[in-house]
Amino acid sequence: MGHTIDVYIISGFLGSGKTTVLKKLVEASRQQGKQVGVILNELGDTNVEQHLFALEKTVELLNGCICCSMQDDLKETLHQFIEHQVDVLFIEGTGVANPNEIVEAIVSPEMIDHYSIQSIISLVDASQYLDYQSVFSSSKEIRTLLKEQITCASLIILNKVDLVADRKMKKVVASIEKQATGVPILNSTFGNVEVEELLKARVQTLDVNSSKCTCGSGDTCSHHHHATLKAVKFTEVPVFSKKEFEKWLKQLPKEVLRGKGIVKFDETDALYSFQYASGHLQIEEISSSQAPIIILIGDRLELTSLKDKYEETFLHKLS
Numbered sequence: 202m203g204h205t206i207d208v209y210i211i212s213g214f215l216g217s218g219k220t221t222v223l224k225k226l227v228e229a230s231r232q233q234g235k236q237v238g239v240i241l242n243e244l245g246d247t248n249v250e251q252h253l254f255a256l257e258k259t260v261e262l263l264n265g266c267i268c269c270s271m272q273d274d275l276k277e278t279l280h281q282f283i284e285h286q287v288d289v290l291f292i293e294g295t296g297v298a299n300p301n302e303i304v305e306a307i308v309s310p311e312m313i314d315h316y317s318i319q320s321i322i323s324l325v326d327a328s329q330y331l332d333y334q335s336v337f338s339s340s341k342e343i344r345t346l347l348k349e350q351i352t353c354a355s356l357i358i359l360n361k362v363d364l365v366a367d368r369k370m371k372k373v374v375a376s377i378e379k380q381a382t383g384v385p386i387l388n389s390t391f392g393n394v395e396v397e398e399l400l401k402a403r404v405q406t407l408d409v410n411s412s413k414c415t416c417g418s419g420d421t422c423s424h425h426h427h428a429t430l431k432a433v434k435f436t437e438v439p440v441f442s443k444k445e446f447e448k449w450l451k452q453l454p455k456e457v458l459r460g461k462g463i464v465k466f467d468e469t470d471a472l473y474s475f476q477y478a479s480g481h482l483q484i485e486e487i488s489s490s491q492a493p494i495i496i497l498i499g500d501r502l503e504l505t506s507l508k509d510k511y512e513e514t515f516l517h518k519l520s
């Protein structure tokens with residue numbers, strides 16, 4: 202048997218910190234002299250984070266989820282990476298991906314000799330976890346999905362602990378431990394855990410039909426969770442003042458769980474990438490030639506009213 206490519210699957214709900222951890226993994230592997238491959242998957246048809254992995258062999262799979270509707274694209278991409286001769290491949294699923302389905306593609310007869318799964322790293326947003334688990338503030342689809350991501354993991358990174366008080370943290374940890382017995386859990390802020398822990402080989406033989414994965418109990422995994430989680434994009438983007446942009450984000454309905462994109466502000470000529478997750482906004486200047494865009498992702502989004510409100514707020518600037 203020839204060269205096998207080590208694979209790491211990075212899973213976790215919307216905004217939990219997957220890309221933040223992926224950057225660390227890529228950097229560490231590069232420093233070890235490895236040829237790195239990256240597969241990025243987005244629900245929408247645009248990736249606003251491509252500038253982050255400009256040095257890597259990166260394939261973006263857009264407009265669907267590689268765990269279901271894009272399984273064929275994932276397989277084709279896996280074939281391509283065999284030709285590319287990379288040493289290590291990182292696969293970041295969408296925030297709504299079921300990692301078990303990605304595993305299945307990799308352990309398929311045609312791939313199994315070329316790839317070796319090292320770890321399924323699941324990010325959990327400690328600041329939102331209890332809300333997402335609650336029947337009062339979250340949908341059944343989200344609860345099921347979170348459970349799948351947690352129970353299929355070989356390592357859980359409990360991220361965003363900086364946003365959580367100690368008492369709440371205890372509840373979060375107890376709940377996760379109950380769902381993922383024996384799976385190591387590492388607390389982190391901005392994915393800051395020992396990189397050796399992230400890169401450790403934690404998957405020996407992977408039985409995708411093992412009872413450990415809640416979704417792998419049969420050969421049909423229903424993907425009803427994707428039906429309610431949607432991405433909406435705005436491509437007509439005005440030049441904002443930072444204040445009005447923040448104000449608009451803050452008033453979005455609670456169904457909007459995640460926002461990201463590229464915007465311009467009238468204070469400067471620069472282009473900015475923005476990330477809106479866990480109710481927090483982060484803005485970073487970027488050098489990119491991408492056109493401004495705003496992407497919102499959420500559960501049962503009322504697309505028409507979101508669009509109307511956007512136009513109502515910014516119409517005077519758009520024309």
Ligand SMILES: Nc1nc2c(ncn2[C@@H]2O[C@H](COP(=O)(O)OP(=O)(O)OP(=O)(O)O)[C@@H](O)[C@H]2O)c(=O)[nH]1
Pocket residue numbers: 213214215216217218219220221222295296324360361362363364389390391392459476477478481482483
């Ligand atoms: N306060 C805080 N913010 C964090 C932490 N980790 C990541 N973030 C921020 O949360 C936002 C989302 O992080 P990402 O790494 O893009 O999350 P993701 O899981 O890739 O998000 P999706 O694109 O929705 O799949 C970014 O603004 C990050 O800088 C953390 O530990 N604490």
